[in-house]
Amino acid sequence: MSGFNGLGMHLGNLSRLSSAQSRSICAENFTGEKGKAGMATEGRGAACARDLGQGWKVSPSIEIGAGETVVLADIQDAGAIQHIWMTPSGHWRFAILRIYWDDSPTPAVECPVGDFFACGWQKYAPLSSLAVCVNPGSALNCYWEMPFRRRCRITMTNLAPEPMGLYYQIDYTLTEVPADAAYFHAQFRRTNPLPYREVYTILDGVEGRGQYVGTYVAWQVNNSGWWGEGEIKFYLDGDGEFPTICGTGTEDYFCGSYNFENKEERRYEEFTTPYAGLSQVIRPDGLYASQQRFGLYRWHIMDPIRFEQDLRVTIQALGWMSGHRYLPLQDDISSVAYWYQTLPTAPFPALPDKDRLEII
Numbered sequence: 624m625s626g627f628n629g630l631g632m633h634l635g636n637l638s639r640l641s642s643a644q645s646r647s648i649c650a651e652n653f654t655g656e657k658g659k660a661g662m663a664t665e666g667r668g669a670a671c672a673r674d675l676g677q678g679w680k681v682s683p684s685i686e687i688g689a690g691e692t693v694v695l696a697d698i699q700d701a702g703a704i705q706h707i708w709m710t711p712s713g714h715w716r717f718a719i720l721r722i723y724w725d726d727s728p729t730p731a732v733e734c735p736v737g738d739f740f741a742c743g744w745q746k747y748a749p750l751s752s753l754a755v756c757v758n759p760g761s762a763l764n765c766y767w768e769m770p771f772r773r774r775c776r777i778t779m780t781n782l783a784p785e786p787m788g789l790y791y792q793i794d795y796t797l798t799e800v801p802a803d804a805a806y807f808h809a810q811f812r813r814t815n816p817l818p819y820r821e822v823y824t825i826l827d828g829v830e831g832r833g834q835y836v837g838t839y840v841a842w843q844v845n846n847s848g849w850w851g852e853g854e855i856k857f858y859l860d861g862d863g864e865f866p867t868i869c870g871t872g873t874e875d876y877f878c879g880s881y882n883f884e885n886k887e888e889r890r891y892e893e894f895t896t897p898y899a900g901l902s903q904v905i906r907p908d909g910l911y912a913s914q915q916r917f918g919l920y921r922w923h924i925m926d927p928i929r930f931e932q933d934l935r936v937t938i939q940a941l942g943w944m945s946g947h948r949y950l951p952l953q954d955d956i957s958s959v960a961y962w963y964q965t966l967p968t969a970p971f972p973a974l975p976d977k978d979r980l981e982i983i
Contacts, residue, residue, distance in 0.1 A: 628798045630703055630768060643798035648696045649791060650682045655698065667788075684790040687718075687781040695791060696777040702797040704769035704807075710761050711736050711779075713787035715745050716980045719780040724806045725773045729968045734811040735980060736779070738959050740765060741902060741920045743841030745982050748903035751895045754837060754922045754961075757902070767836075767961070769807040770800045782977045805833045805963035810971050813979065815955040816845060817940050825855075825936040826960035828972070833964030834927035835934060838876075842917045843955035846942055849882050850915075850952055853939030860932045868928065873938065877901065877919045891917075898922045914955075922961075936960060 627636065629643025644657075650667075652660035663669075666682025687693050711718050715737030722732035737743050740763035741755045750757040756764040769775070775795070781787045810826060817823055825838060835857065844850040851873030856866040870876040874883050878899035885892040891904045903918030928934075944950040974980070 628801070629796050630770065630798065630800070630804075632705070632768075641798070643702075643796045646698075646702075646795050646797060648698075648793040648795075650685050651680075655696070655793075655795070684788055687779060687787050687789060689781060689784050689786060692778050692780040694776065694778050696775060696793050698771070698775040698795065699773070700797050701772050701800050702775075702795055703771065703800065704775065704793060704795045705766070706792075706794040707765050708792045708794075709736060709740070709763045710790045711763075711787060712789070713781070713783050713785070714981070715742070716982055717782040717977060718787060718789075719782065719974065721778045721780070722769070722807075722809075723774075723776040723778075724771050724968075725966065727966060727968060729970050731806055731968050732809040733971055733974065734809050734959055736763065738811055738839060738841060738957060739763075739809060741839040741918065741959075743839065743918055743957055743959075743982075744903060744905055744916055746903070746905065748893075748918060749895070750900065750902040750920070752900065752920065752922060753897045753924060755920070767807055770804040771806070772800050782980070805965055806968075807961075807963055808833075808968065809959055809961045811957070811959050811974065812972070813955075813957040813975050815843075815957075815979070816953040817956055819953055820951045822853075822856075822937040822939050823956045823958070825938060825958045826962070827935045828969050829930070829934040829962070829964065830932070830969045831964040831966070832931050833934075833962055834929045835923060835936065835960070835962045836927050837920070837922045837924075837959075837961035838936075839918070839920045839959040839961075840938075841957040842919065844915045844917075844952070845954050846950070846952055848942050848950075850940065850942050850954065851882065852941035852943070852949060855936070855938040857928055858935040858937075859928070859930045860934075862935075873919075874901075876938075877921050898924055934962070 627639045627641040629641035646655040648655040663682035668680045672679040672681045716735045718736040721730040855870040855876045857868035858866045899921045905916035940952040942950040
């Protein structure tokens with residue numbers, strides 16, 4: 624193959640011809656094979672299509688049983704994932720998305736499905752960004768380009784005690800992948816509550832060469848007052864006690880300022896932009912929903928943080944106490960780190976068990 628390989632799409636190259644081949648996997652074509660879509664004769668829509676027959680939305684979705692893992696995609700070729708759309712039922716923290724590259728036994732992506740799509744609080748919140756969009760009524764989309772050279776395998780595990788339904792579409796291209804293309808990774812963590820005077824670790828144990836490209840945080844505040852004075856820190860390539868990159872405050876890192884506050888209305892103001900946002904604010908309801916909860920994202924698309932050997936990322940949780948002093952907070956913090964790196968992937972820390980994943 625020569626010429627444009629069909630990767631790195633944007634408006635400036637959309638008119639260019641390419642030998643890349645477009646493919647898509649969903650419940651109407653489990654393998655993505657050419658000319659094999661819409662052929663189902665049984666599926667979750669079979670009863671609805673009984674008067675119309677084959678080709679009339681017979682298999683629009685799948686059911687994943689309690690405790691079951693299903694393979695959503697197994698692509699054995701070279702190419703790249705270009706878009707993923709999903710709308711899962713049930714508790715999103717109990718649906719675990721994993722992605723494996725090139726026969727690696729270690730997943731490069733391991734994350735509850737809602738958090739992966741920057742919607743971690745089991746409650747719809749619209750989000751419009753370049754990398755992730757959350758659209759009505761529960762449509763989860765990502766546009767991270769994910770190249771692979773030999774194989775891509777995507778699975779979903781249902782940890783819930785009841786079945787879940789899943790509508791999904793995985794759009795990809797088969798094409799040559801350049802030698803300098805790294806592999807997409809995403810890792811979930813949760814600490815609840817954060818121990819007193821400890822920092823929250825977003826990512827650690829990364830080995831290889833690559834670039835950090837994004838952060839999503841689902842943050843529950845377990846105190847009154849402002850909670851976002853903490854600094855984010857990026858420790859690169861052997862950094863010791865002190866990092867190479869240090870932020871100046873939580874809202875600063877997520878590209879806001881002064882508490883994300885609408886000064887006229889005296890309230891937090893949600894916003895979503897191509898690269899950063901406060902996409903979700905869950906306010907106390909005066910009864911059992913007693914804590915403030917926030918969803919924040921920051922995509923390093925224009926400013927990736929590059930590393931040659933290793934990477935660690937932490938963030939502080941700080942509020943205010945008397946005497947204009949910082950108060951170390953003990954909040955419930957969950958996060959997803961997104962990055963590209965060379966293989967092999969270092970094993971991830973074990974996911975929290977079902978009870979430690981659950982959102983109440």
